[in-house]
Amino acid sequence: MHGNTVDSPTAVGVADVVKVHGRGDTAVRALDQVSLDFPAHRFTAIMGPSGAGKSTLVHCLAGLDTVDAGRVRIGRTDLTGLSDAALTRLRRDRVGFVFQSFNLLPTITAEENVLLGLRLAGRRPDRAWFDTVVDALGLRPRLRHKPGELSGGQQQRVACARALVGRPDVVFADEPTGSLDSRSGAGVLGFLRTSVRELGQTVVMVTHDPVAASYADHGVLLADGRVAAHLPRPTADAVLTALAGLGA
């Protein structure tokens, strides 16, 4: 399942998804008939101007939020219509998530944070895999520290480790480098790319940053809740041009 295959089957997909925030006068159509497929074992970047609906999309994809119309699919599972309990199970068994900030429980150590999802699922960690992930992220010397004692970049790397340690079907990351300097950001992005290329993971990342997007295999441009463009093998320049084309 995690091996590299030539023709990538779709890991996650949305079809005709509509999501409306709020009601009445203040209602916002955050996603308007969005249809997208994210291939497995690929690193996809979702880009677009602020307010385009990027966060809303990954929230819906990850089962953190429900959609108003359309279908959301992870592997063979249709998320629409799942109960809260089923969604919870799906999140802890098949999805990894890295938020922009506040990824970690402040009360427990970095190691416990990495293993938190597995413990919630009552699953035994695969020690070899855990070591691979931790070493790849350079977290070994920091495992016994509490999040308050870690730098922002280290905290994001712990969050990445947590997202990957359960070998989920797909990892979502919402601006994982948004609050990091370029060097720490490069470390996190490099690891995400490695996890796709070498460890066979599937990653979907939201980002503002054209440089960050250039780490991805594929780019999707959202604007006003719709898919505006696809950018295969995005480079920083290509992204900048595309964004400028949207008037952002």
Place this chain on the structure above:
Amino acid sequence: MLRTVVAGLTARPRQLLLSAVAIALGVAFVSGAFVLSDAVDAGLREAVAFETRGVDASIGRTRGGPDLEDQVLADVRRVPGVAAAEGRTTVSAPLRDAAGRPQDSAATSLPADERLRPFDLAEGRFPDNAGEVVMERGTAAGHPLGQPVTVFGQDGRLHSFTLVGTFDRPAESGIGAAPLVLLPEALHRLEPGAGFSEIVARAVPGVGQPQLVADITRALDRQGISVVTGREAAAQLLSQIAPDSAEAAGFFTAFAVLAMIVAAMVIANSFTILVTQRTRELALLRCVGAGRRQVFAGVLAEASVVGAVASVVGLFGGLGVAAALQAVAGALGGHEAAVHVPLTARTVVAALAVGVLVTALAAALPAWTATRVAPIEALRTPVEGKSARAGRSRAVSAVVLLVVGVGAAVFALRADVQDGAVLSIAAMVALLGAMLAVGPLVAGPVVRTLGTLCSPLFGLPAKLAALNADRNPKRTAASAAALTIGLAVVALVTTVTAGVEASRNRGLDQQVTADFIVTSVIGTRPLPATLADTLAAVPGVAIAAPRQSFSADLGAHGGYGMTAVRGDALGSLLRPAVLSGRLDRLDAGELAVSKQLAEETGLAVGDTVRAGRRDSPVPLRVVAVYDGGRVPGADLGLGLVDLGQLPAVAAEGSGYDGSVLVGLVAGTDAEEVRPVLERALSDAPLARLNSVADLRDQLAAPLRSTLDLLWALTALAVLIAFAGIANTLSLSVLERTRESALLRALGLTRGGLRAALTAESVFVALLGATCGLLLGVGSAWLISRVASTDAEPVLFTLPWGRLGVLLGAAVLAAPLAALVPARRAARVSLTAGMAEQ
């Protein structure tokens, strides 16, 4: 700055509301306790005013003075300034109930003058003739109007009266008219020789009370009679019962102080959390240029406004609490209680002081800390990281307090009762202080241990709960502490009263082995001589033996109250603790002396006493020294003789309090024999049948109502403590919204999140309740040791049942306290939760 204060107030409505609720609850609790304490006093004053209403002069008898007879009343009535005068007297008048069994009661006469009647007609009318009676409304239950009521006279004969009405009167501390009111002639029939205990007079208009008193004093001109004004009479009556009322008021005041402490802790905790949560906001204000003092003053102003508003709400809530408690206590006591809600300056000041000052202080401390650190640092460091870990000074003060507490306890055990009481209170306060000081130090390890112990059963939620409770041990300890104090007091009261109850019952439990005791409702009227034989013939009865108290003439040693009992009752029906000699039976010519008598007279086993009349003394040989307690109907007096000896040693006509002790055949069910015994008593209308269990109830009865009120009050303290836990929990849930959302995003189910919060609440409750129970039981042990004297021993017994109920209730109430916060936490949408700042 004012604008930001207002903005700060409105920015977090939920947190603010929770804190305001905590303040209002605490203040309601304090004001309720103070109002109750004033209400006791107000109730007494009202009862006294009712009893002395219309009275302008009261004529009484000084010690050794002549009886107040009809002649005195007639003389008073002839005094020119007197509009009306009435003689007051109360006689014992046992009632016969529907089943034909006698009940204790008393009767007084109906004053002819309407304005000198200390009762108000409720239904029907007052008696017109000597064949009619009115009853107090509560007593009249079960006696329909127009039907005959049967009353025993002092001679034991039955008198029948028609019930024509009922009346109301306050009944505080035994003040107030007797439950039966008859015309004077009828009262005379019940007890022919009774004089008046008091004559009350009303003045004609225009004559003042001092003038009337002077006129009456001059007109009576007799030795041994005192005349006072109505106001003085009321003051005297009040001072007679004042010691009791002062005790009650003192108790309520002590309770109010307890209320203040618990309330202060709950308020302080809640407001501390509120301001700590805003540390970053305050830092931001400082970053944009607000001065340290400005920020501090702003927080203080905000806290004072919230405190003041919530205090006013709480103050009036307290009036409601006090009224409700009085009504509930009345309902428990089975009567309609008068409800008083006096609002005194003391109450208002105490309530506002607690509400406003404690709130301001609770806000000032964290605000002060927040303004001390460099603003940029406060912005950067997560609030969590600074969660105050307990320091060394805390440990030192805990140890010092512990040493002081233990020391005071050790000295209290050696000191006499007076000093011992003071020392033991000091010990309790010091130990409580030690517990509060050590709380934050042990809270962490304790909840971690609890979490570890519970996690095999409840899994991750227990672990998460322990982590959360351990996150800020100071806060956890503070919310547990309110419960600790409340439960310590409840446990203390419960254990001490159980000890007092056990001590009272000790006489009964140790010396009485009879199953039933038959007594006479009129102590001076003996039971029929054949009653013991009649009862002995009832199937199931093994032995029935008469016993009687009397004044014995012990010759050279003087006169003593003693008991005569059929010799074979000893060992089978009565089994007092024998200190020396033997007491398996008592024969003619033998005497057993109590420990007290042995000490007073120096009599010992083997000595002979010459008792009875001087001309023909009876030699009595001392065969035993025993120790016995007081039990109604089975009292052992200072000495014991065989019943056959009674005529020879008793002073003429001195027999009283006769009873028959009944023992059943082993294995017989007492409740089955009871109706048969009741039937056998039909020829003895004055006889009252009591099982040993009935007697135990009667002995406990005077304590029971106090205990009920105590429980109600302390239960309130515990309730407030739980409101505090719920409050702290709600605030921490709000504080942890993002964290909860993160956990849910990572796969914690709604149920799991609820379980974690519930477990957290249970851990805090367990911590607080265990400490409270330990402290309360320990203090009770100390008090029972210190207060125990030879005359009135106080046993130390652990009321396991009640203590178990307390602990169980605390642990069960904890999930209830967590209910609302847990539901709210589980309901928050994930994306909204993550977006929360």
